[in-house]
Amino acid sequence: MGRTVRIKILRQDGAANESHWDVFEIAHREKMNVVSALMEIRKRPSTTEGKDVVPPAWEAACLEEVCGSCTMNINGRVRQACTAMIEELCEVEGDAYVLTLEPMKKFPLVRDLIVDRSRMFEGLIKVKAWVPIDGSYDRGAAPPQDDSIRKLRYKLSECMTCGCCMEACPQVNADSEFIGASALGQTLLFNLHPVGSSLKGDRYDYITSEEGITNCGNAQNCAKACPKELPLTQVIAQLNRDTTVHKLREWIGLAG
């Protein structure tokens, strides 16, 4: 015991500023996660060079991996900071765990470890990720639903819009408009609902646009990066079939 954690953080005051690295060192404690380490730094934000600096900016909320806030690149891999346990993730050099933190790179940088993920929420509008109920007044129960479909819907509905799938995807980049796997998962989620499926046609039209599903290069990084283990590659395969059938039906004049 008595180890320290040496934390190297990529700093950048804003998108227009130069980036640089700051290195901090704090005492390690058992079962310490990355968020605890960041909390410790801000209580005394001095670098290993003895320079007092502004505490690094980062985002977090629930700290139990359900809110999706604290996504960042940790030792080169995108994930949530709250479940990132230092003892397991870090190499030991001398008596220090070595930890490297960087912001996600596929989203516009805000500051330090914070990026702007609003395009993910805009994506949810584009795929009409909702059930178009008539109104919120009392109208009795919903139609009965098959519990096996419910199980798949539940899995898809655990998506917390954290951005891991986007960060890991080679097709999400500055030159592409690809909406990403997360929104495609939500497309299937609502297509599988008896009332949500009434907007299926609109969703297919959108996901067959240039922002849609054809961008997928089948790297399958999304499913590997997803902290909630959503079956994203199966989702995309399913939607590929569904859109083909939809186009076919449209072509022979059956689709509305």
Place this chain on the structure above:
Amino acid sequence: MAAQRKAAVVGGGLAGLMTAMKLAEAGHKVQIFSLVPVKRSHSVCAQGGINGAVNLRGEGDSPYLHFEDTITGGDFLNHQPPVMRMAERAPAIIYLLDRMGVPFNRTAEGVLAFRRFGGTLKHRTAYAGATTGQQLLYALDEQVRRYEASGQIEKFEGWEFTSLIKDEQGRCRGLTAQDLRTMKIESFPADAVVMATGGNGVVFGRSTNSIINTGSPVSICYQQGAHYGNPEMIQIHPTAIPGEDKCRLMSESVRGEGGRVWVPKDPTDERKPFDIPEGDRWYVCEELDPVYGNLLSRDIVSFIIYCTCRMGRGYKGGQQVFLDISHLHHKKGMTRELITDKLGGVLDIYKKFMREDPIDHPMRIYPAVHYTMGGLWVDFEKGHEGALDIESHRNQATNIPGLYAAGECEYQYHGANRLGANALLSCLTGGELASQGVLAYFQNMEVSTEDLASSVADDAQLEQQSRYDTIMRSDGTENPYGLLAELQETMWNNVGIWRLQKDLIGAQGTLDELTERSKQCAVIDAGAWSNQAAPFTRTLQHMIEMSKAVVAGAINRNESRGAHFKLDTPQRDDDQWLRTTRATWTEKGPELDLDEKVDCSYIAPRARKYKVNQHSIVTKIMGDDFFEKNVAPQVGDAAGK
């Protein structure tokens, strides 16, 4: 249709989104202000489910029984008419969520499945796996997004609420808020404002709350004249994984399925916990109450664990005891699959943060602050036969005209302790009722945002700008995050499970000190873009003001009721204390009044039935003479203050 009005909703959790959706549906414009994207609000953390007496299993369940359980759970401090309304609305609310597409667990026939939860014998809790809160929040988020797409709802995510705008008549006419990227403070006139900003667990440090749950917005309203009801009522959950950053809840269902609480008889025992033989273990709950054992109520189990650790008898002498299910597989032969099927979601959280499988290793746990029963004081109005008059503008209304509150940030539904699976429900029914209150208020409103003198809004904005500038110009040396840790230590140690009058009075002094020191914070970030430290300093100041009300309420309430257990006055005292603590902010500290009697128009208070109580636990664990040595005898009658 009445003229289109504009409402501002602060907070984008379940209560805020419900209110916003309902107001938009009624044709009004809504602006939602939220620290984080609303989809990341603390409602996502609720695991267990949502109560509603649908009686789908022929158990004779009814909203009345749900009401009764809620009132008994609250130890009779909750006003009964709004609770009755909540219980009556519950089935319809659950059906509504079902229609919105929440992936609730279902039966073979395909209809909603219900399960049992704490505090009741009926199958009354609808659930979506182990993430019911997340699923409910998303369903509301999706409906609100529809209105966002059509332009009727506008979201201000990443904005921090900084103050109410009040006109000369004292009415709430909007709010000011700060964009946490550009740091710009702006004013937003509105016809009504609804607060839906959740609880204040972060004040206590050891809490299951998200780190955004500082209670700061409630404190702001309180400092601007809103009454604060029952601030002393804070729920502490017995079994959470202790963590430096936060504590993570281990659901009550673990004890329900046979989990046992124990510590090694020798706290310095070096053996692996699993290898410590039965004879060297102290099953503390089972010893204190052989009948209920580990299934004693939340407050009692929390208290036992606390006393054990306070006496240095926690594992390794620290603040941890074991919650153990390893015997289920290793001694009783339950299969791993069966255990996982029953407790999977909960065990996963433990594995994720402690990297041990609870099926093979006793879990290390400690109590943590879980829920804020107290909050902004809100009104209600009774109509026909004493039931709630849902057309009244007074429902969910604070004492500031035009300011409403819903969800955990208000005090109305849970009394002195909240029943499991009632939190999500009260957010939704409270949000619904708040929207009805606001609609009624709009109908009789003589003014509108258009005729608000621009100087009123400008003054409010300038005041907040000047407050922020003061923080940015400070030449102090305190680190605000360090001060937060001190505030949390003070509150947890003196106002948590263990409440003693002299400690509470001591805490008052510490809070006064912290007030001064929080005005002397160093400018650790002078930046004008996405500055986190300066707004945090402001939040910290608000947290301290709020903490003063919590402490004052606990000092004043000379009885023990629900979550408030004070060693000096261990009994419930209905003659004097069937009353709301109502705090009003002053610069010198909170002023409390007890003018409001609890509305018990449906059922009369009755005694709780305990085999052991906190008093007997203390004498058993800490010695017979503990009270003589440590608790000053009570003199006089403090109720009439």
